[in-house]
Amino acid sequence: MKxxxxxxxxxxxxxxNSIVTAEVPQPNIPKGNAEKCVLPTAEMRxxxxxxxxxxxxxxxxxxxxxxxxxxxxxxxxxxxxDEQGQAVTFKDERHFCSSCHTYAAVTIDCFECHASTPSxxxxxxxx
Amino acid sequence: MxxxxxxxxxRRKFLGVGAVTAAGAGIAPGVSLxxxxxxxxVDQAISSDQRWGMLIDTNKCAKGCSACVDACNTENGLNNGxxxxxxxxxxxxxxxxxxxxxxxxxxxxxxxxxxxxxxNPPCVDVCPTGASFKRExxxxxxxxxxxxxxxxxMMACPYKARSFIHEExxxxxxxxxxxxxxVESCTLCVHRIDEDINEKRDPACVEACNxxxxxxxxxxxxxxxNSEVSQQLKNHSSKAIRADLNxxxxxRYRGI
Numbered sequence: 001m002k003x004x005x006x007x008x009x010x011x012x013x014x015x016x017n018s019i020v021t022a023e024v025p026q027p028n029i030p031k032g033n034a035e036k037c038v039l040p041t042a043e044m045r046x047x048x049x050x051x052x053x054x055x056x057x058x059x060x061x062x063x064x065x066x067x068x069x070x071x072x073x074x075x076x077x078x079x080x081x082d083e084q085g086q087a088v089t090f091k092d093e094r095h096f097c098s099s100c101h102t103y104a105a106v107t108i109d110c111f112e113c114h115a116s117t118p119s120x121x122x123x124x125x126x127x
Numbered sequence: 128m129x130x131x132x133x134x135x136x137x138r139r140k141f142l143g144v145g146a147v148t149a150a151g152a153g154i155a156p157g158v159s160l161x162x163x164x165x166x167x168x169v170d171q172a173i174s175s176d177q178r179w180g181m182l183i184d185t186n187k188c189a190k191g192c193s194a195c196v197d198a199c200n201t202e203n204g205l206n207n208g209x210x211x212x213x214x215x216x217x218x219x220x221x222x223x224x225x226x227x228x229x230x231x232x233x234x235x236x237x238x239x240x241x242x243x244x245x246x247n248p249p250c251v252d253v254c255p256t257g258a259s260f261k262r263e264x265x266x267x268x269x270x271x272x273x274x275x276x277x278x279x280x281m282m283a284c285p286y287k288a289r290s291f292i293h294e295e296x297x298x299x300x301x302x303x304x305x306x307x308x309x310v311e312s313c314t315l316c317v318h319r320i321d322e323d324i325n326e327k328r329d330p331a332c333v334e335a336c337n338x339x340x341x342x343x344x345x346x347x348x349x350x351x352x353n354s355e356v357s358q359q360l361k362n363h364s365s366k367a368i369r370a371d372l373n374x375x376x377x378x379r380y381r382g383i
Contacts, residue, residue: 056272058172060268060270061260061262061270062172062173062263063167063172063173063262063264063317063321064169064170064171064172064321065169065318065321065322066169066170072301072302075301089297112295112306112307113271113296113299113304113305113306113309114299114301114304115299115300115301115304118301119300119301119302
């Protein structure tokens with residue numbers, strides 16, 4: 001048992017060491033525009049799609065349009081502006097969603113229908 | 128063994144007794160125990176206590192006026208330069224103006240026509256994936272997440288109310304997601320009517336018609352006897368288009 005523990009510790013050290021030394025490229029994830037996200041970052045990183053999926057059905061079928069997990073609100077808060085001060089779309093790698101999804105090579109289907117920037121007509125108004 | 132006398136009561140008689148009891152349990156006409164609110168708080172689910180509907184007074188609808196169509200396009204981001212390769216008849220159109228002329232008398236009528244938000248929608252019946260659905264409050268919508276773009280609903284709709292998107296879109300409104308390969312139609316501006324009680328707005332077309340001063344469109348809760356639309360429907364005659372199909376549309380017309 002003790003032997004196994006030592007092996008595990010050594011293995012984990014080896015792993016962390018290799019990550020630090022090998023300099024794996026990291027995604028450049030832009031910060032949101034609010035103080036903090038609706039959930040801790042670690043939780044959102046893992047579960048954001050489930051939160052959005054759940055909210056999507058509540059919104060579409062039940063007409064519940066609360067802001068906590070609304071897609072619209074994600075987009076509003078995580079807007080990234082370009083040099084001209086225009087919000088970038090998901091086609092730009094600086095876009096909040098794209099920055100990580102491009103890195104992880106995971107296609108996002110959301111933006112085939114949903115706007116990836118806040119609507120102009122709604123800009124400045126309550127989301 | 129069993130009490131045969133109670134079982135012997137004929138079906139007809141039983142139903143008769145039931146009807147009398149039900150009538151007795153009712154309250155005085157015009158008095159209801161629960162007043163149905165005009166709108167719900169934003170975090171509350173919709174319910175079948177409401178049915179959103181519309182009355183269009185064609186006598187007030189001006190020929191040549193397209194304020195409702197323009198407002199719909201602007202509100203929902205239709206025809207904003209995205210569909211470059213589609214012919215006009217292929218482009219998305221949620222509401223259209225129709226002019227009618229009685230050949231015998233020469234009488235002309237102009238009216239807006241859109242999804243009639245049927246109680247028994249044929250588009251929902253034929254949808255193979257369940258994407259076409261009716262909300263509890265009577266609004267007929269397309270769940271574009273599961274729409275496969277087969278267009279059976281477009282065939283089934285007697286009002287020709289639905290459009291198919293042939294091209295990639297990039298200028299969607301954040302509250303009106305739309306995309307290539309899916310079918311769409313009038314949503315009665317659900318994003319407006321789902322809003323909080325204080326922020327609830329009429330659909331864009333109704334707002335535009337009122338803004339033009341025509342006031343040809345009444346929008347409201349058909350199940351609320353005191354709503355303006357219910358009062359108008361109660362006091363004056365109105366028609367459902369293609370009433371013969373028994374679809375019980377939520378949009379009614381006056382003057383046709």
